[in-house]
Amino acid sequence: MTADPIATNSTGAGARPYREVTDGHGRVYRIGESDRDILGHSRKLMVYLPWIAMMAISVFEYAYGSAEDTLSHAHGWTQSNTFWILSVWVFFQAGIAFPAGWLREKGMLTARRAMYTGSGMCLVGFLALSHLGNVWLAILGFGVVGGIGAGLVYATCINMVGKWFPERRGARTGFVNGGFAYGSLPFIFIFNYAFDTANYHRVLDLIGCYIMIVVLATAFFFKDPPKNWWPADIDPLTFSGDTKNATSLAKNPPAVRQFTPREAVRTGMLPLMWISIVMTAGVSIFGISFQVDFAKDVGFGPLVAASSMGVMAVINGVGRGVVGWLSDRWGRRPTLVFVIVVLGLAQFGVIWAGDIKSEWLFLFFAFLSGFGGGAFYPLFAALTPDYFGENYNATNYGLVYSGKLVSGLFGGGLGSMVVGAWGYNGAYALAGCVSMVAAAIALLLRQPGRDSGAAAVPGVSLRTSS
Numbered sequence: 001m002t003a004d005p006i007a008t009n010s011t012g013a014g015a016r017p018y019r020e021v022t023d024g025h026g027r028v029y030r031i032g033e034s035d036r037d038i039l040g041h042s043r044k045l046m047v048y049l050p051w052i053a054m055m056a057i058s059v060f061e062y063a064y065g066s067a068e069d070t071l072s073h074a075h076g077w078t079q080s081n082t083f084w085i086l087s088v089w090v091f092f093q094a095g096i097a098f099p100a101g102w103l104r105e106k107g108m109l110t111a112r113r114a115m116y117t118g119s120g121m122c123l124v125g126f127l128a129l130s131h132l133g134n135v136w137l138a139i140l141g142f143g144v145v146g147g148i149g150a151g152l153v154y155a156t157c158i159n160m161v162g163k164w165f166p167e168r169r170g171a172r173t174g175f176v177n178g179g180f181a182y183g184s185l186p187f188i189f190i191f192n193y194a195f196d197t198a199n200y201h202r203v204l205d206l207i208g209c210y211i212m213i214v215v216l217a218t219a220f221f222f223k224d225p226p227k228n229w230w231p232a233d234i235d236p237l238t239f240s241g242d243t244k245n246a247t248s249l250a251k252n253p254p255a256v257r258q259f260t261p262r263e264a265v266r267t268g269m270l271p272l273m274w275i276s277i278v279m280t281a282g283v284s285i286f287g288i289s290f291q292v293d294f295a296k297d298v299g300f301g302p303l304v305a306a307s308s309m310g311v312m313a314v315i316n317g318v319g320r321g322v323v324g325w326l327s328d329r330w331g332r333r334p335t336l337v338f339v340i341v342v343l344g345l346a347q348f349g350v351i352w353a354g355d356i357k358s359e360w361l362f363l364f365f366a367f368l369s370g371f372g373g374g375a376f377y378p379l380f381a382a383l384t385p386d387y388f389g390e391n392y393n394a395t396n397y398g399l400v401y402s403g404k405l406v407s408g409l410f411g412g413g414l415g416s417m418v419v420g421a422w423g424y425n426g427a428y429a430l431a432g433c434v435s436m437v438a439a440a441i442a443l444l445l446r447q448p449g450r451d452s453g454a455a456a457v458p459g460v461s462l463r464t465s466s
Contacts, residue, residue: 055183088143090408101394115219121149126208174324343372344435
């Protein structure tokens with residue numbers, strides 16, 4: 001590495017010099033400042049705090065299916081009404097990621113402010129679900145306002161981890177993302193055993209307050225690193241000094257440069273990722289929406305129905321951490337293909353278990369469906385900055401994740417129509433086939449601009465900062 005001009009850091013808790021170096025592809029790395037210089041504490045806090053916030057908002061999506069029967073009786077809604085409320089929620093939860101990312105990168109919305117805004121909107125969402133019997137008002141309150149609030153929290157948390165851990169983001173992104181699933185476990189059992197038309201107001205109001213308080217408390221410490229920041233103890237050109245994570249960096253090398261959203265789209269890889277997440281998320285949302293109802297339709301008791309959803313939620317969350325760790329060793333793309341194939345096979349397995357009335361097989365395939373149905377999210381979240389860099393990750397991942405807004409429509413609302421027309425077996429078979437097509441698309445993904453044998457070459461600093 002060549003000697004580069006020194007600049008002074010004036011953004012952190014303790015001012016430290018830094019320098020910017022470039023590699024052979026022209027990518028700039030800002031080195032010299034540690035996480036403690038910038039934050040005043042270890043960057044590990046930027047893993048645990050987003051994880052806690054993600055657990056808080058998980059009740060929106062992963063426990064909703066267990067509350068549908070009571071909500072239908074309390075408000076006089078049909079099954080189709082409750083499914084469309086969730087579908088609208090998914091649409092706005094995913095759809096806000098791109099505009100929120102754009103506002104953050106333009107400096108108009110800080111991470112902390114996004115979390116504060118999201119916390120209040122999450123509270124409004126649950127208050128609407130509790131007190132608004134008109135289905136259109138419930139869609140507006142829970143689906144639109146609550147969806148935007150949860151989406152602001154989700155996108156901010158995921159991007160925070162990607163920015164602070166550019167050299168080993170797989171396991172940490174998976175860990176944080178996992179909280180969005182297993183954080184709902186207590187609420188799944190509350191909704192199945194202690195939630196009825198006599199107490200639903202109190203339960204939903206308290207859940208809304210819980211979400212707001214937790215998100216507000218964690219958001220106080222949120223802060224992004226400077227653009228192009230790289231850990232001070234790792235040489236970004238040779239990766240020396242990082243023997244612990246050498247395998248991860250070899251399997252998942254940094255993006256060759258910082259791609260703007262327009263440039264990322266032009267590579268052709270971002271559209272492929274979008275299509276793949278549309279299909280995979282649709283299958284995942286379908287499973288979340290119909291698992292409990294299918295179990296009851298087959299004739300399994302409420303314990304098996306609730307347990308199957310609980311198993312799905314736990315494995316969905318734990319699986320995200322496991323595959324994040326695995327992707328650091330196997331590589332992001334092979335792990336992604338493996339996960340999507342498992343998700344597809346699980347849909348056919350659920351059909352088989354229902355046909356032979358086997359409760360233990362049903363729980364086993366709920367296990368596999370939960371694993372595959374959540375594990376692909378952190379892989380896409382890590383793959384996006386791997387391919388396109390960290391500087392525009394909030395908008396680039398917002399574009400990729402926006403595929404989920406389409407998924408919400410056919411995974412929940414349209415899924416209910418397929419179930420009505422073809423029955424559960426036909427719907428699950430279609431979901432399995434969709435997943436396999438998504439896996440085939442994921443096989444086409446390649447990191448833009450990098451030849452497999454190309455090595456990084458030192459360069460000189462392009463600019464300094466005072």
